[in-house]
Every structure is written in structure tokens, then in C-alpha cells.
Amino acid sequence: MGKNVKVYSTPTCPYCVRVKQFLKDNNVVFQDMDVSVNQAMAAEMISKSGQMGVPVLDIEGTIIVGFDKGRIQQALEI
Amino acid sequence: MDMYDLIIIGAGPAGITAAVYAARKKMRFLMVSKDVGGQAAWSGDIENYTGYQFISGPELVHKFEEHMRTYSIDLKEGEAVSGILGSGDSFTVQTQTSGWQSKTLIICSGKRSRELGVSGEREFRNRGLTYCATCDGPLFSGKDVAVIGGGNSALDAALQMMRIARKVYLINNTAGLEGDAVMREKVAQSPIVTVVNDARVVSVQGEKMVSGLVIDHGGKQRLLGVQGVFVEIGLIPNSEFISGIEKNPLGEIIVDKYNQTSIPGIFAAGDVTDVPEKQIIIAAGEGSKACLSVFRYLAKQSSS
Numbered sequence: 130m131g132k133n134v135k136v137y138s139t140p141t142c143p144y145c146v147r148v149k150q151f152l153k154d155n156n157v158v159f160q161d162m163d164v165s166v167n168q169a170m171a172a173e174m175i176s177k178s179g180q181m182g183v184p185v186l187d188i189e190g191t192i193i194v195g196f197d198k199g200r201i202q203q204a205l206e207i
Numbered sequence: 208m209d210m211y212d213l214i215i216i217g218a219g220p221a222g223i224t225a226a227v228y229a230a231r232k233k234m235r236f237l238m239v240s241k242d243v244g245g246q247a248a249w250s251g252d253i254e255n256y257t258g259y260q261f262i263s264g265p266e267l268v269h270k271f272e273e274h275m276r277t278y279s280i281d282l283k284e285g286e287a288v289s290g291i292l293g294s295g296d297s298f299t300v301q302t303q304t305s306g307w308q309s310k311t312l313i314i315c316s317g318k319r320s321r322e323l324g325v326s327g328e329r330e331f332r333n334r335g336l337t338y339c340a341t342c343d344g345p346l347f348s349g350k351d352v353a354v355i356g357g358g359n360s361a362l363d364a365a366l367q368m369m370r371i372a373r374k375v376y377l378i379n380n381t382a383g384l385e386g387d388a389v390m391r392e393k394v395a396q397s398p399i400v401t402v403v404n405d406a407r408v409v410s411v412q413g414e415k416m417v418s419g420l421v422i423d424h425g426g427k428q429r430l431l432g433v434q435g436v437f438v439e440i441g442l443i444p445n446s447e448f449i450s451g452i453e454k455n456p457l458g459e460i461i462v463d464k465y466n467q468t469s470i471p472g473i474f475a476a477g478d479v480t481d482v483p484e485k486q487i488i489i490a491a492g493e494g495s496k497a498c499l500s501v502f503r504y505l506a507k508q509s510s511s
Contacts, residue, residue, distance in 0.1 A: 139342060139343070139344075139345045139346070141263070141265065141341045141342060141344075141345075142265075142339070142341070142342030142343070143242075143244055143248030143249060143264070143265050143268065143342070144242075144342075145342075146248075146265050146269070147242075147243070164345065164346060165345030165346075165348075166345075168348065168349075171345075171346050175346075175416075179334075179415065180333040180334050181333055181334060181335060181337070181343060181346050181416070182332075182333035182337065182342075182343060183342060183343060183346070194333070198284075198285055
């Protein structure tokens with residue numbers, strides 16, 4: 130069963146690229162939120178995570194900052 | 208414990224290139240790294256890597272990784288090396304969770320951003336203070352920001368930010384900016400950028416997020432209202448995990464022209480070493496050279 134996954138990212142951040150590749154490799158469908166072009170999304174990310182670093186993942190309400198493989202796997206149960 | 212021929216520490220341009228050579232030489236080897244791509248992954252535009260007139264850092268790293276993955280490579284990603292034990296023909300590479308043994312090592316752990324060491328820096332990291340303008344810059348569009356530093360990376364950050372920020376202060380602790388003349392001119396011409404020379408950062412201020420930066424300018428303290436602080440004051444080598452090896456005063460591991468360090472069996476390559484010039488293409492070349500030296504070293508060991 131697919132979980133609702135959002136990735137807040139910028140196109141230029143290497144960990145964003147890696148986190149998205151990791152999700153693709155694990156066949157996880159996600160919404161890619163490019164905060165570099167959308168200020169509303171950027172504000173949403175900052176209010177959810179309380180910080181400004183990318184990437185931020187929202188996995189069914191669980192907020193993960195950075196490419197934290199262990200926590201991502203746990204939240205996705207993969 | 209299994210004994211490897213080679214363990215490569217780090218997976219930036221030097222480590223990845225060493226891995227490609229090691230795979231082609233059919234060595235029994237392992238890679239241990241915190242990340243893939245290292246500093247190259249954080250670079251903006253790259254226009255001096257032969258074969259690519261223009262490529263971004265993340266794209267070049269993707270190409271490197273793709274190339275490396277055409278071989279079957281055992282890469283332990285997300286592992287920071289905490290120490291190295293042993294000597295002679297057996298070394299143990301320790302991380303928080305594991306340990307591996309090898310006959311030889313190539314250290315290519317690269318460099319990381321230098322910190323300011325002022326109050327507020329740790330608290331506001333990722334709360335308006337960042338060491339990666341390339342990554343986090345877009346979040347500061349329309350805001351007032353300060354870039355700290357006076358070299359090429361500070362100029363690069365200022366150039367990126369002057370396209371999107373409302374105001375950019377460039378805080379430099381010397382009498383004049385260093386770095387490439389072309390970049391200095393672009394910064395000087397921008398109506399958005401204010402260069403403050405001979406200034407020292409005192410503290411980073413804010414509540415939840417950064418709201419200001421206190422600087423000391425000619426003995427007087429000034430508070431600049433900024434929402435973003437980009438620290439670009441140079442790099443330090445990731446060489447603390449290895450002791451008893453010769454390093455220069457900057458902490459760079461000293462290597463000879465064969466990439467051999469002061470400890471037989473331990474080789475090093477790329478930005479963590481005292482190689483003159485830190486460039487992606489040089490790091491890649493050094494990685495290949497180090498691996499070929501390891502190959503010769505192992506051949507000699509087994510024949511003697």
C-alpha cells in the first residue's frame with residue numbers, strides 16, 4: 130500500500146537528488162515539491178520542519194530532515 | 208574477519224576514480240563513506256572538467272556514480288570512519304557500528320566547511336545559517352542575506368544570491384576581496400551587493416530563525432538585519448580520524464608523488480592531501496594514481 134510521501138527539495142542540493150533516487154529505487158511514489166520556485170511550498174516546509182535546510186520529507190505526517198536513510202525506511206516500513 | 212586488499216575511505220572524485228581502477232584490477236576491496244560525491248556534489252557550475260563544457264556538480268557526481276556502479280562495488284554509505292588501527296600488512300577501519308580489515312588503505316575523505324566559531328552559529332544552522340548556498344540559496348529569495356568570506360566560494364555564493372535576494376552583504380575580514388577578478392567585478396557592479404571589508408563576525412542573532420548578524424567593523428559593532436547567513440570561509444581536511452601519520456600545518460595528509468603517506472600501506476588522494484591545487488579533475492587523477500600505486504605495492508608484498 131502506498132503511503133503519502135512529499136519531498137521538499139531544490140534542484141541543486143545533492144542530498145535532495147540522492148533522497149529522490151533512493152525513493153525511486155525502492156519504488157516509492159512521491160510528490161516532488163520544488164521549494165526554489167514556489168514560495169508557498171517553501172513556507173509550508175519551514176513551518177512543518179521548523180528549519181530551512183533541504184531536503185525535508187513528509188511521510189504521512191512524519192517529518193524527516195535530511196537524507197536519513199534509517200528513519201526514512203522506518204517511516205515507510207521498507 | 209575478512210581481509211580486503213584495499214579499503215577506500217571516501218567516495219568523492221578521488222575515491223570513486225580509485226574504485227573504478229580497483230574494480231578493473233579485480234582487487235578485493237571495500238568503500239566506506241559518509242556520502243557519495245563529496246564536495247563535488249555541492250558545486251554549482253563546473254566548466255573545467257575535460258569532456259564537459261558545462262555540467263553541474265550533482266550531474267557530474269551522478270555520472271561518476273553511474274560509471275562506478277557499472278562494476279559490482281561494495282559501498283558502505285552513511286558510515287563515518289572514527290579511527291584506524293594497525294600497521295604493516297593489516298589495518299582496521301573503525302566506524303561507530305562496524306570494523307573492517309584490509310592490507311592497504313586509500314584515504315580520500317576530502318574537506319569540509321570551516322565554521323565561524325561564533326555564538327549563534329550552531330543554534331541557527333539550517334535555521335537561516337547555511338554552509339551550502341547552492342542547496343539552500345533558493346529559500347532566501349526576496350530576503351536580505353549576508354555572505355561571510357572573501358574568496359572564490361564567497362564570491363560564488365554572492366553571485367548566486369544577488370540574482371534572487373533583495374540585499375546581499377558580503378562580509379570580508381581582510382582589506383580587500385580575493386578570488387577571481389571576473390567574479391569580483393560582477394560583485395562590485397551589482398547594486399544589490401554591499402561589500403564590507405575589514406569586518407569580523409561577532410554573533411548570529413534571532414529567535415526561531417536568523418534575524419540579524421552582529422559584525423565588528425573598525426572596532427564598532429553593527430547589527431545587520433538579515434534572514435540568511437551563508438558561511439563561505441574555506442575548508443578544513445577530514446583527517447582527524449587518523450593519527451600517527453604525517454600532516455602539514457593545515458592538517459592535510461602529506462603524500463609523495465606515488466600517493467604514499469608516511470605509513471607504508473596507507474595511501475591518500477584528493478583534497479585531504481597536500482597535493483597542490485584542489486580541483487575535481489586533479490582529485491580524480493590522484494585517485495587513479497593512488498590505486499595503481501596500491502596495485503604495485505600489493506604485487507611487491509606478495510612476491511617478497
